[in-house]
Amino acid sequence: MEFIRRIKFAAIPIFLTVGLVIFSLVLSSLSTAASYSLEGGRVDLSEWKMNEQPIVPLTGEWSFYWEELLEPQHFQVDAVTPDAEAVYVPRPWTSYQLNGRTLPNEGYATYRLLIRMPNELEPGLTLGLYPKSIASAYRLWVNGSVKGGNGIVGPNRESMTPSSYPEVIYFDPQSGWNELIIQVSNFSQRNAGIWQDMELGTADDISRLRISRVAVQLFVVGIFTIMAIYYVFVYFNYRREISAVLLGLLCLSVAIRTVVLGESTALYLLPHLPWEWAVKAEYLSIAATALLLMLFIHKEYPGDTSIRATKAAGVVLSACMLFFLLTPARVYTYYLSPFTWGVLFPVLMYTMGVYILSAFRRRRGSLMNAIGFLFFTLFAVNDMLFYNNMLATDDLLSIGLLCFLVAQALNLSARFSRAMQESEQLSLKLKQYNRILEQTVEERTQSLRESNAQLSHANARMADIEQFRTRLLSNISHELNTPITSIKGFAKALRDGIITVNAHKYASRIYERSLLLERLIHDLIELTKLETKQVRFAMEERELEPFLEELFQQYEWEMEEQCLRYHSDFTPMTTGIYARIDPIRMEQVFANLISNAIRHTPEDGTITVRSRLYPLEDRQWIAEVSVIDTGSGIPPSMHEHIFERFGQVLEQNEGKPHNGSGLGLAICREIMDYHQGEIGVRNGVHEGSEFYFRLPVYERIEKGATGA
Numbered sequence: 001m002e003f004i005r006r007i008k009f010a011a012i013p014i015f016l017t018v019g020l021v022i023f024s025l026v027l028s029s030l031s032t033a034a035s036y037s038l039e040g041g042r043v044d045l046s047e048w049k050m051n052e053q054p055i056v057p058l059t060g061e062w063s064f065y066w067e068e069l070l071e072p073q074h075f076q077v078d079a080v081t082p083d084a085e086a087v088y089v090p091r092p093w094t095s096y097q098l099n100g101r102t103l104p105n106e107g108y109a110t111y112r113l114l115i116r117m118p119n120e121l122e123p124g125l126t127l128g129l130y131p132k133s134i135a136s137a138y139r140l141w142v143n144g145s146v147k148g149g150n151g152i153v154g155p156n157r158e159s160m161t162p163s164s165y166p167e168v169i170y171f172d173p174q175s176g177w178n179e180l181i182i183q184v185s186n187f188s189q190r191n192a193g194i195w196q197d198m199e200l201g202t203a204d205d206i207s208r209l210r211i212s213r214v215a216v217q218l219f220v221v222g223i224f225t226i227m228a229i230y231y232v233f234v235y236f237n238y239r240r241e242i243s244a245v246l247l248g249l250l251c252l253s254v255a256i257r258t259v260v261l262g263e264s265t266a267l268y269l270l271p272h273l274p275w276e277w278a279v280k281a282e283y284l285s286i287a288a289t290a291l292l293l294m295l296f297i298h299k300e301y302p303g304d305t306s307i308r309a310t311k312a313a314g315v316v317l318s319a320c321m322l323f324f325l326l327t328p329a330r331v332y333t334y335y336l337s338p339f340t341w342g343v344l345f346p347v348l349m350y351t352m353g354v355y356i357l358s359a360f361r362r363r364r365g366s367l368m369n370a371i372g373f374l375f376f377t378l379f380a381v382n383d384m385l386f387y388n389n390m391l392a393t394d395d396l397l398s399i400g401l402l403c404f405l406v407a408q409a410l411n412l413s414a415r416f417s418r419a420m421q422e423s424e425q426l427s428l429k430l431k432q433y434n435r436i437l438e439q440t441v442e443e444r445t446q447s448l449r450e451s452n453a454q455l456s457h458a459n460a461r462m463a464d465i466e467q468f469r470t471r472l473l474s475n476i477s478h479e480l481n482t483p484i485t486s487i488k489g490f491a492k493a494l495r496d497g498i499i500t501v502n503a504h505k506y507a508s509r510i511y512e513r514s515l516l517l518e519r520l521i522h523d524l525i526e527l528t529k530l531e532t533k534q535v536r537f538a539m540e541e542r543e544l545e546p547f548l549e550e551l552f553q554q555y556e557w558e559m560e561e562q563c564l565r566y567h568s569d570f571t572p573m574t575t576g577i578y579a580r581i582d583p584i585r586m587e588q589v590f591a592n593l594i595s596n597a598i599r600h601t602p603e604d605g606t607i608t609v610r611s612r613l614y615p616l617e618d619r620q621w622i623a624e625v626s627v628i629d630t631g632s633g634i635p636p637s638m639h640e641h642i643f644e645r646f647g648q649v650l651e652q653n654e655g656k657p658h659n660g661s662g663l664g665l666a667i668c669r670e671i672m673d674y675h676q677g678e679i680g681v682r683n684g685v686h687e688g689s690e691f692y693f694r695l696p697v698y699e700r701i702e703k704g705a706t707g708a
Helices: 002-032 203-237 242-260 265-269 275-299 309-328 329-360 366-387 396-497 503-532 546-552 556-561 583-600 662-674
Strands: 041-044 055-059 060-066 085-089 109-117 127-131 137-142 145-150 169-171 176-186 198-202 540-543 567-572 577-581 608-614 622-630 678-684 691-700
Touching: 041 329, 055 203, 109 242, 127 137, 127 203, 137 169, 145 169, 145 396, 198 203, 203 242, 203 265, 203 396, 242 265, 242 275, 242 396, 265 275, 275 309, 275 329, 309 329, 329 366, 396 503, 540 546, 546 567, 546 577, 546 583, 546 608, 577 622, 583 622, 583 662, 583 691, 608 691, 662 678
Parallel strands: 041 109, 567 608
Antiparallel strands: 055 198, 060 085, 060 109, 109 176, 127 169, 127 198, 137 145, 137 176, 540 577, 577 691, 608 622, 622 691, 678 691
């Protein structure tokens, strides 16, 4: 299917080429219809039906007089006329042989043809002669009158002026025989004589033929010019597309060649253009076309071409162009055959080989290019044979190159279409990626917000920690200063002999202060570990009521020793109420609350341990354990303060702190946080204090037990 699709695309330039060729053949068919026989310099048109065959090609034998510039008076009855040679026209006189020798390019001669017209001619009938190309200067007589010509005819190089382009010559025929005499001289170029068709017809038909041919040439030149401008603009809009500017210059080169050949429209548009420069433009344009073709194919298919071949062709063609510029036409035109077969033909074959190779390698667009270039090659070979007088056709290179350039245009448009499609696809993908990117950015932004919030929280935490550290150092400095000062004072007094009485008592005080200092350091280390999560808890399930009974009983002896009343008020619990706790740490909390109660309760006071259960849901409970004393109580404003580091209550009677570190309750709060519980105090002033802690507990049904 891919091959068929590519063939369909490749068929476009084929049909275009065939159409242009048919169009050209139709235009020329007016002159190539059935012709009359020219023999011995005469043609009989007495039976010519102009309405059926409006144009007659004057192809056949003409009378030829070498190195003679004869005029009508030389052919009068009483004049002495040189012997004539019968030669075939159209054909350059270099193909003629006189006396066993081939005629040279340079020279001069006279052509004569007698034309017999019908005996009865239409009144006011005007005929037209259309000599397409006579090299390289001529002068024409009809029935003894000068009717036209190109340049100045002369017997030598100095006396002649070259000029060669198609021109329509009109004359009024006479019944019977009509005489046509043409003087031709050439000392300026390779071609010489009447080497292209000469056509005879009615004035209207010849004019129509001339106008149609000029129109076709201008049409082709216009196409090449527009394509050249288009490709140059493509390059200026996208500088990386070097192929576009090469293709544009190639179109411009072919347009220049086309406009100076064939109908030579350039000489009508620029009447003052010297003939020499018109010929130079022809040769320079064909060399430039070959050079641009080599550069273009190397740019399009770098993997299939040889850089050495491209450089070699560039050097040779550049040298040829320089040769055309620096030498006159009478020199470089003689080298047309070596230039054609030694330079242009190898370039064509090399380029054709590259296209075929690229088609076999399935390069993109190579099949269409190969088919288009095949037609270009065929028409180029036709022109090579035609201009070397080896084929009697016409100049068709512009049509072949137009086919090739149309194929290139189709490929270029396909490339641009693919680029647009890829651009649209990339645009859609870019939009999708943008949406994904926006979503990613939003997610990352949200993540950054969360990270910033965490960082802000961490910064705040660090600030708190830094503040706490500063305060801790200050507190440590303050708290350690007192016992250290006492120890230093007592020790110095003992050392200096100031204290001599009751030295044992002061030594005991030093010991007590040392114990206080030791306990303070221990509590600070313990609290720091708890706050920084460096303590591992050995959590286990314990039934609550037996555990509380055990704790309560541990302090009965100490209460008696302190002369305090000690009671328990435990809520009766059914078996199966459990808590997940670290028993050692929970005992530490209980012991701290009992110790505080003992310190703040006077003799004959009462300390009560109470437990309560508060139901939640789905066999979940909250257990509250309280230690209630009958001491002086704690003001409500101090309830939060006492759970902070070094938080102490001044005794209202003495105005001094209790003998403690002020860290016990802070440690208890950290322990309760680990157990997902809480600790607090409530009481009224002078009504004693009630310290409590709460724990989540649950009811566990043993296997084999039944519900109530």
